[in-house]
Amino acid sequence: MSFFGKNIRKIRSVKSLSQQAFAELFDLKRGTLGAYEEGRSEPRIETIIMIAKHFSIPIDDLLTQELTVNKLLKFKGNLASEDQELVKEQFAKIPCIIRNNSRDYLLYYNKEEFIKRMPCLCLPLNRENNYRGYTVDNLEMSSNDKGLFPKDVVIGEYVPQKEYKNLDNGSLVLVVLKDMLVLRRLYITNAKVVLRAEHKNIEEITATLKEVKEMWRICYVFYHRLPPIGEALEDKLLYLEREMEKIRSKM
Structure with missing residues (x-):
């Protein structure tokens, strides 16, 4: 028995995907995905390859070991949310x-x-x-x-x-x-x-x-x-005083 079912359930949790949303990504039926997660059915090799490739996870890891959240987040690909990627792109190293x-x-x-x-x-x-x-x-x-x-x-x-x-x-x-x-x-x-x-x-x-x-x-x-x-207040008062002097000089 492989760890495939537990791992795709963990992936869904990290990615915040429902069974329906995850199934639609790979043209699967929700019931079929549920059977995979519960260990009642094993996926075809084509499905395994497609999911592993999409999330850049080695097939051997996907099938033979229970992946932790920390390990999943280290994989490249689409596991990180778009917001996380955007934040990384905005920061410059100085x-x-x-x-x-x-x-x-x-x-x-x-x-x-x-x-x-x-x-x-x-x-x-x-x-x-x-x-x-x-x-x-x-x-x-x-x-x-x-x-x-x-x-x-x-x-x-x-x-x-x-x-x-x-x-x-x-x-x-x-x-x-x-x-x-x-x-x-x-x-x-x-x-x-x-x-x-x-x-x-x-x-x-x-x-x-x-x-x-x-x-x-x-x-x-x-x-x-x-x-x-008091420094900011002092500067503002000095500025106002100068502006008042300008107004008086024009009157």
Whole structure:
């Protein structure tokens, strides 16, 4: 006696299919399928092959062992629901620069094998775009308890060299230079790149466009700490005050 009946019952459970729906998939009668599941009848070899092929399950496994739910979910094919497949397709793997690999990144930033071995963040972003994650490790982009702090994570989108001059002045970027990774505000004048920190005691960095190995425009930020509760309210009040001043000046 084979395990075929128990296994197709288990498949139906994983796939949430009624006996009728499962039977219609393979041009079977509901009563015939019920007989298979109860062990009162054995299927034809053609039926076994068709079901095994549809769910990408080895015929030997389907017939000779009782399959568990966990094992069924490991098989490829149509066992995973369409919703599960959709979720997998939406998440992009983003290589992340952290303290432990930052020095190596300066040497191997353009090596595909090195990039593949980097730790990754999985986020529901467009997989056709090229992103890079970076863990902040200094206070250069902080000012008066605002801005970016160590352990915050930023996500940057790759900027081709020909697009550098199209970036707005003041854009937050991660730049790869010969011997350093720099997270700063970008200002471009002629063939010079000026990188400015938010911290008032940090001097700006100037480089030529040719010295820039890579540039990533920061488009997402994940804060390691919650901002102070009053910070958002303070910013809104300042904005409203400025807007009121504009209205008064026009009256």
